[in-house]
Amino acid sequence: MSSSTVTAMDSIVPTAESSIKIKPEEKTKPTLSEYNASSTSPSELVAAICRDGGVIVRNFASKSTLAALEQEIRPYLDADEGYDGEFFSKDTRKAQGLAARSPTFCKDILANDLWRGVYETLLTTTTKSWTGDNLHECVSRPQLSSCAVIAIHPGGKAQPLHRDDMVHHVSNPAVTANNYQIGRDTSVGLFLAGTRTTKTNGATRFQPGSHLQATIDPPSEQDSVYAELEAGDAFMMLASCYHGGSANKTTDEERLVYIHFMIKGYLRQEENQYLAVPREQLLQYPEFVQRKIGYEISEPYLGWVNLADPLKFVKGEDTKMSDLY
Structure with a gap:
């Protein structure tokens, strides 16, 4: 076992390669369910x-959480000032690096128990590896990939439909809903x-x-639906799904959405969290958040500093070398 912390929830959340089977309901056509x-x-x-x-998950965040996010x-x-490109138009405003700029995001959204249960189930991976006569079971837990708020102002153009897992050079064959297996996807996001x-x-x-x-x-486009939400609602989505922000055809409404994606622990983050989150800000967060930002060993041996837990290095503690299974 590595020196990384395992919480009570970590011990009960199934890994992606576990024996749990998700039995899809029979449907003639996929839809967007609400809970x-x-x-x-x-x-x-x-x-x-x-x-x-x-x-869609209704009433995911409270009014007080939204007010705090807005203020931060x-x-x-x-x-x-925006820019006019393929993904974003001049009438779209963005702020990245929410993990550094918003303690509320880290405390109320990233660490939300309901959401955490989803991404831990979909993205936690395990592997078994021999070293000599010893068989080790190694766990890699999800980490934060990217986080931003996007505000589409009146006149903002629609994004092209795209898949966010393109950053990981994914190449999957087609499957049926009955044959979908947890572990196929590299990332899941929350809007x-x-x-x-x-x-x-x-x-x-x-x-x-x-x-x-x-x-x-x-x-x-003809098979697309609109994830229409009230303030505080959330939309959870696999990164392999086609999606895109729509045009703002109103004259006086801002569409404001906080977006972040979680990825498997052994993949490179889309947004470089190590540079986006200053050390002084990182040290103000609880250890769970620090590890989700990326300061955790993906067993075995991925992400160490001086063959030790990276959090010890960040905190200025003794980084004595050790086995990191």
Whole structure:
């Protein structure tokens, strides 16, 4: 066992290669199901995500959480001048690096028990490895990949449909819903609505079932639906699904969404969290958050400093060399 901390939840959340089977419901066509955060469970959400690629969770965040996020992030949004590119138009404002800029994001969203149960189930991996006569079971837990808030202002153009797992050079064959297995996907994301998001003001377009397609298959606008949310609702989605922000056709509504993706622990993060989060800010967070930002061993031996837990190095503790199984 490595020196990384294992919490109570870590001990009960199934790994991606466990014997748990998610039995998809029979449907003629994938849809976008809805659940309420107060009455659902991680396993129920995981089953819906495996079947359809995504799910809406109503009342995920409280009004006080949204108010705190707004206060922490709005200055950075207001300072952004935007740019006119393929992914974002001039009328879209962004603020990256939420893990550094928003303690509320880390405390209330990243560490949310319901969400954590989802991403730990979908992305935790295990492997067994021999060293001489010893067989070790090694665990790699999910880490934060990217986090940003995106505000589409009136006049903002629609994003092209895309898959966020393209950053990991994924190449999957097509499967059926009944044959989908946990472990196929490299990443899962959460979109938290800071304002009401609608078809007319820029709600995320989402193609249900596109996680089952071959990676090389193109997107289909006609098969897309709109993840319309009230402020505080969340949309969870596998990174292999086609999606994109929509055009804001209103004259006076801002579409504000906080977005972050979690990835498998042995993959490179999309946003470089080691540079995005200053050490002095990192040290103010609880250890669970520090490890999710990336300061954790992915067993065996991935991410060490001086053959020791990277958190010891960051905290200035003795980094005595050790086996890191």
